[in-house]
Amino acid sequence: MIGSLHVIPRWLHPAAWWIWALGLAAAASRTTNPLLLLLIISVAALVVTARKPDAPWGRSFMFFLRLGVAVIVIRVLVQVVFGAAFGTTVLLPLPGVTLPSWLAGVRLGGDITFESLLMAFYDGLRLATILICVGAANSLASPSRLLKSVPAALYEFGVSVVVAMTFTPQLVIDVDRVRTARRLRGRPTTGIRAIAGSAMPVFEGALEKSVTLAAAMDSRGYGRRGALSAKKRRTNSALLLLGLVAACIGAYALIAAGSPVALGLPMLILGVSICLVSITLSARAAVRTRYRPDPWALPENLVAGAGVLVAMSFASAAWLLISGLDTPSNPPTWPALPLLPLAGLMIAATPAITAPPLPQPTLASARRNEIEVAA
Amino acid sequence: MISFEHVSITYPGATTPVLVDVNLQIPEGELVLVVGRTGSGKTTLLRAINGLVPHFTGGTLSGRILVDGRDTAVNPPRELADLVGVVPQDPMSGFVADIVEEELAYGMECLGLAPDVMRRRVEETLDLLGLVELRNRPLLSLSAGQRQRVAIGAVLTSHPKILVLDEPTSALDPGAAEDVLAALQRLVHDLNVTVVMAEHRLERVVQYADRVVVVPGDGEPVISGTASEMMGDAPIAPPVVELGRLAGWHPLPLTIRDARRAAGPLRELLTGRPAPLRVISGERDLAPLTSADHLTVRYGDVFALRNVSTTISSGEIVALMGRNGAGKSTLLNTMVGLKATSAGIVRTNGKDPREIKGSELVHCVGLVPQDPGDLLEASTVAGECRSSDHDASVDPGTTRALLALLAPEVLDGTHPRDLSEGQRLLLALAIVLAASPPLLLLDEPTRGLDYPTKTRLAKILRELAAGGHGILLATHDVELAAEVATRVIVLAEGEIVADGPTAEVVLTSPMFAPQVAKILAPEKWLTVAEVRAAITGEATG
Numbered sequence: 001m002i003g004s005l006h007v008i009p010r011w012l013h014p015a016a017w018w019i020w021a022l023g024l025a026a027a028a029s030r031t032t033n034p035l036l037l038l039l040i041i042s043v044a045a046l047v048v049t050a051r052k053p054d055a056p057w058g059r060s061f062m063f064f065l066r067l068g069v070a071v072i073v074i075r076v077l078v079q080v081v082f083g084a085a086f087g088t089t090v091l092l093p094l095p096g097v098t099l100p101s102w103l104a105g106v107r108l109g110g111d112i113t114f115e116s117l118l119m120a121f122y123d124g125l126r127l128a129t130i131l132i133c134v135g136a137a138n139s140l141a142s143p144s145r146l147l148k149s150v151p152a153a154l155y156e157f158g159v160s161v162v163v164a165m166t167f168t169p170q171l172v173i174d175v176d177r178v179r180t181a182r183r184l185r186g187r188p189t190t191g192i193r194a195i196a197g198s199a200m201p202v203f204e205g206a207l208e209k210s211v212t213l214a215a216a217m218d219s220r221g222y223g224r225r226g227a228l229s230a231k232k233r234r235t236n237s238a239l240l241l242l243g244l245v246a247a248c249i250g251a252y253a254l255i256a257a258g259s260p261v262a263l264g265l266p267m268l269i270l271g272v273s274i275c276l277v278s279i280t281l282s283a284r285a286a287v288r289t290r291y292r293p294d295p296w297a298l299p300e301n302l303v304a305g306a307g308v309l310v311a312m313s314f315a316s317a318a319w320l321l322i323s324g325l326d327t328p329s330n331p332p333t334w335p336a337l338p339l340l341p342l343a344g345l346m347i348a349a350t351p352a353i354t355a356p357p358l359p360q361p362t363l364a365s366a367r368r369n370e371i372e373v374a375a
Numbered sequence: 376m377i378s379f380e381h382v383s384i385t386y387p388g389a390t391t392p393v394l395v396d397v398n399l400q401i402p403e404g405e406l407v408l409v410v411g412r413t414g415s416g417k418t419t420l421l422r423a424i425n426g427l428v429p430h431f432t433g434g435t436l437s438g439r440i441l442v443d444g445r446d447t448a449v450n451p452p453r454e455l456a457d458l459v460g461v462v463p464q465d466p467m468s469g470f471v472a473d474i475v476e477e478e479l480a481y482g483m484e485c486l487g488l489a490p491d492v493m494r495r496r497v498e499e500t501l502d503l504l505g506l507v508e509l510r511n512r513p514l515l516s517l518s519a520g521q522r523q524r525v526a527i528g529a530v531l532t533s534h535p536k537i538l539v540l541d542e543p544t545s546a547l548d549p550g551a552a553e554d555v556l557a558a559l560q561r562l563v564h565d566l567n568v569t570v571v572m573a574e575h576r577l578e579r580v581v582q583y584a585d586r587v588v589v590v591p592g593d594g595e596p597v598i599s600g601t602a603s604e605m606m607g608d609a610p611i612a613p614p615v616v617e618l619g620r621l622a623g624w625h626p627l628p629l630t631i632r633d634a635r636r637a638a639g640p641l642r643e644l645l646t647g648r649p650a651p652l653r654v655i656s657g658e659r660d661l662a663p664l665t666s667a668d669h670l671t672v673r674y675g676d677v678f679a680l681r682n683v684s685t686t687i688s689s690g691e692i693v694a695l696m697g698r699n700g701a702g703k704s705t706l707l708n709t710m711v712g713l714k715a716t717s718a719g720i721v722r723t724n725g726k727d728p729r730e731i732k733g734s735e736l737v738h739c740v741g742l743v744p745q746d747p748g749d750l751l752e753a754s755t756v757a758g759e760c761r762s763s764d765h766d767a768s769v770d771p772g773t774t775r776a777l778l779a780l781l782a783p784e785v786l787d788g789t790h791p792r793d794l795s796e797g798q799r800l801l802l803a804l805a806i807v808l809a810a811s812p813p814l815l816l817l818d819e820p821t822r823g824l825d826y827p828t829k830t831r832l833a834k835i836l837r838e839l840a841a842g843g844h845g846i847l848l849a850t851h852d853v854e855l856a857a858e859v860a861t862r863v864i865v866l867a868e869g870e871i872v873a874d875g876p877t878a879e880v881v882l883t884s885p886m887f888a889p890q891v892a893k894i895l896a897p898e899k900w901l902t903v904a905e906v907r908a909a910i911t912g913e914a915t916g
Contacts, residue, residue, distance in 0.1 A: 185766045215469075216470075218452045219427060219455075220530065289484055289493065292494065293490075
């Protein structure tokens, strides 16, 4: 009967998307196997294609893909210029520079070997995959919807982030406007002087807009006196931050290879419980209410569960010492495809079906009005 | 509902107060129009109602402002949010959320209303303002008129008893403006909301107003009264009132309908008298300054202009009209080479404008953009003039001399941001004219301009045209078009639907006809000045 659960189009809880994406990212961090990494990227791309909204943030996935390619290229270039060569297959013999003793350990130039390039490529690919997973979450979950789910104790912080994010597209428009103005005054529109000349008006404009926005928010009741005293509110926020930090340390210890599990789990549990206490305390006295909060129902459990499972499959494969997670680059070997992570990845792809379809705005009219913005 | 008792407001650092000893009583359920020149203190008056002045801006307030019994001196804006809704001049600048529905709910969330109440009110407001189809749309993708209605809706959901609006229709085309005003009137009539709004376009709003508050500025006392009382001798008045004064109608009509009833004798007097023909005066170079030939421009898969063909010659003043988003700005931008063509040919000064680089461009064509402030970047007027002389490679002092002609009151040391909207426009115009381009393009020049500045602009444009400049102005302002244009082009969905002499195009259009034409139809008169000339000509001759 899962089919009938997601018939009604709605937004999935953004936190579910983030848990799913971070699970994929955690899986990626565990492996240098290029086949597995490429599979992770394909899973992310598949789900994004199936469930991404037609909104400005929905288009960011392509940007992250390009960023991923750039990361790989940079990683390989760094290897060529600075990296220590190893392996025997010399592709390009080059002279190296021996640096003075106070720079020992840094090397410039030298032979380029196939093995070292391969190692750099795997490393770059892993970083790129993690970035692409973050990009997937970014395009699937509306950033402002996520911030709406931020607990009341962190509300002020949430608003500042929302405002910052609405300003990013606005900044792009501003930069364009200033470029236009430069052309109209017969000045160069490219080159360093042009950029320097446009920076001031753009920032001045942004600053002025923030002040207007602050006035507008104030007139609409932002920051009204609540039942809670300022001191108590601050204590609550501090408590929540503390809890979050503890939870982060715990989660990191659990995920990162080589750190003790004994530290991870208790820290995570401690952090989460501190957070819960703080949230209940501030929720009791909150003035603010929330309009149509996103529910957490079966689809959310399925999507977040898929993320947790894929992370667990990679982690347990590492723990069970199943071979194939790491692909040796010296000597180069063809990567294997271990079964357990593969099964995890298949589960990770299920949100493409289990997540509910999105409510569709009237697309034609949305497009038509984009011209006005552009113009 | 709102009472000002001996209110004076002085901004920090200012030597003289903006408002002096204001006494004002606004009863519940009235639609109040605040008028005055730019920079006279209208916005200050509006912002004092919910305490933004002085809580947010700083400055000192003496006297007392009571809003539904609450003193603004002790209640900051956030504590008045359930009582007063404020819609800022540029609605986009006040949006907090990114989707229409969430923006509507934001104020209620801050007030802590129960979820089911919020849900119901959002639905009601969507219906009330006709926003249902836009509910899931990102705010950035809305047109100007839609944004204005969302901004009104966003404050309405908190059920304020008072609604304060700063120039709600100045950026809108005539149709969208009527939608917004109709929504406001509905609030006043059905929900007993008190509406206070500032607006320069009196011809659009004065007929809806119960009361008019005149803020004369310069420390003169603020006066208020019923709309027809105040319009009798107000220094600024819409054409319908001016025509009424000219013809001596009593009581003074504020609506086209009332004026038409009174206009019978005037129509008879004018029958058979030829309306003045607009001839292009001055020396004329018949070669077109700019031409578009089967021009098509696209943004992605959307056509902004389709098969547009037209030319602008020297001595002409052409008004480009049409809805928001009809392609007006795109046409102007294409003519200066800011936007590439998809098909067809554009020639400005005989060349493809995309190929004209750097300072050569300013010598063939000048564009004053929608927000003239975009062109300005120096920290003083004098600095702006100097860099303009440099950009245009003309003798130092050229721009300053031009500015002295256009706006003699502007001082050298002023920061361009501190100038009034109208002064900024004239400064931008002076910068553009420094290189004396034969072709002048203006995008929406009358947004936020008061009547005196508009009259001055009209005079300047006529003189420039007489001096051989060709002028193309994109505008929503039907009165300006009627006053200066020799030709009108109407765009719709990127196509030219009408292109011809002003009288021919605007007289037959319900949307673009000026008030005088509507009152005197079927006689073909466009402006009060023309009628006055005809009548007094009769008297003397």
